[in-house]
Amino acid sequence: MDHAQATTSLEALLAASPRDGAAWSMLGHLLRRAGKLDGAIACHRRGLEVAPENASIWSNLGNALVEAGRSDEALAAHAEALRLEPQAPAFLFNSAVALRKAGRFKDTLAMIERAAADGTATPELRWERALARLQIGDYVHGFTDYEARRGLAAYHGRPPSERAWNGGSLDGRTLYLFTEQGFGDAILAARYVPLVRERGGRVLYDCHPELRRVLSGLGVDAVLQPGDPPPAFDVEASQMSLPGLFGTTLASVPPPVSLTVPDSSRAKAAHRLGAREPGTLRVGIVWSGRVTFADNGRRATSLARFLRFAEVPGVRLYSLQKGPPEAELADSGVAGHLVTPLGPDLEDFADTAAMLEQLDLVIMTDSSVAHLAGSLGKPVWNLVQHVPYWIYGFSGDRTPWYPTMRLFRQGPDQDWEPVFARAVDALREEVRRTTGR
The missing domain is CATH 3.40.50 (Rossmann fold)
Structure with missing residues (x-):
């Protein structure tokens, strides 16, 4: 049964039995999968009106609240599920996920230890433990658990092999x-x-x-x-x-790879960007990663927020955005005026690298271009979500993985507004420093 059919069946069931708490929660689950979080949360709460002692509904509510960024409410819902069923593996796991996404890593690890009290941990628990450990810089144990990803149902890479390399000498193999x-x-x-x-x-x-x-x-x-x-x-x-x-620790992260930028790409970039306007700062922008990436909704934002940078005197914006979000440029009415669209000229990452070489700074939400700019040694300001990709840790404005990257972090409220406000202030200072404006 597909999503639409399942939704129709549940709606019919609720029309006949409006006090079926489990049915309300199942409808909430379907709405959550469809990205309709407000409706999902409301359905779970309606289910709890008639079945307040149903631990599954509390846990489902917690999951929806996590995705909506309402961390405190989510943790309270998961705590209630565990009060009702303290040893339920699914509820312990869901609570661990919620704690990690709230940035409470010590509590996350304690919850995983509780879930694995019998001495064994499922791949799912080990994966959550890996993410928590890596986030706090415990690479020694984190990378061991990181291998658990290959046992996840959602993993689509090559399965584990008997010919796995252990990192030792290859001796010609x-x-x-x-x-x-x-x-x-x-x-x-x-x-x-x-x-x-x-x-x-x-x-x-x-x-x-x-x-x-x-x-x-x-x-x-x-x-x-x-x-x-x-x-x-x-x-x-x-x-x-x-x-x-290779036994990587925070103190032994290798430098970024040296990239190859072909002459043809450099010539294209030089022609596209033209002569530099005196007294200005060329700033590249990217506001979204791949839309198919499961967490992109958390790490990405909209072009509209980035237009604030165009208000800074001396700043000229260049869009490096690719994919469906690129359409926001045409819709905004600023393409070619306040923002120069470079996306149509980018056939691969070598072309993007050549454009980056011509820019003074890149300001972006996290995506592959951040890794590219960091590897080129370009100044890149990465505006990251409250709990970002693990290489960015959980505090500070630097990462050992990319020395020229500066991090601007969301707070626990997961609000982008203060992040952009800080970045605008920093950009004004950068313009004063580099152009004397």
């Missing part, structure tokens, strides 16, 4: 490095490829077509298309397992 996750993760992990080559073997390297030119200087023995059957190899490893295999 052939290593297949396969990709997973997104473009940004591939750029992040590429810094380890030179270290892999030092292990003395042949390297077969999965690389997205969009990244082939910009990562063409890695010196691997063969570049493969992700998803295609690889030629014969001896051992294999995911690129995202490399930080753990």
Whole structure:
């Protein structure tokens, strides 16, 4: 039964039995899956009116509140579910997720320990523990748990193999490095490829077509298309397992990979951007990552917020946005006037890198371009959600993964307004510093 049919069936059931608490909660679950969080929350609360002792409804309500960014209410709902059923594995897991997304990492780890009191932890619990540990900088234990991702139902990469590489000497053997996750993760992990080559073997390297030119200087023995059957190899490893295999700590993060920017891309960028206007700052902007990424709704925002930067005297904005959110430029009426759209000129990440070289600063919400700019050594201001990608930690305005990146963080209320206010003030100061305005 598809979503529409299931919704219709539940609506008919509730019309006949409006005091069916479980049916109200199931409708709320369907609405949550459809992204209709306000309706989902209301349905769960209606279910609780008639079934206040139903722990499942409390837990479902908590899940919807987490997605709506209402952390305090979410944690209270999950606490009530656990008061009613203290040992229910699903409720313990849901509570751990809510605690992590609220930034309460010590409590997250305690909840996971409670859920794994029998001495075993499911892949789902280990994955949550990995995210919490990595966020607080416990890389030693975090990367061990990080491998649990390959046991998740949602994992779509290569399954675990008996030929897994342990990070030791290759002694002439052939290593297949396969990709997973997104473009940004591939750029992040590429810094380890030179270290892999030092292990003395042949390297077969999965690389997205969009990244082939910009990562063409890695010196691997063969570049493969992700998803295609690889030629014969001896051992294999995911690129995202490399930080753990090399024993990375906060003090030993390797420098970003050296990128290749072809002359043809540089010529295109120079022609597109033209001569520099004296006394101005060229600022690139990106307001959304891939819309298919599950957490993009939390990390992304709208073009409208970025137009505040155009109000700063001396600032000229250039959009590096790609994908469906790029349409916001046309809808805004500012394309070509307040914002120069570069997206149509970007055929791959090498083209984007060439454009970045011509810019003075990039201000953006987190996506693959942040990794690209950071790898180029460009100043990049990354406006990040309350609990961001783990490489950004949970406090401070710097990350060891990208020395030229400055972080502007949301607070617990997950409100973008103060983040942009701080960034505008910082931009005014940057213009004064660099142009004397």
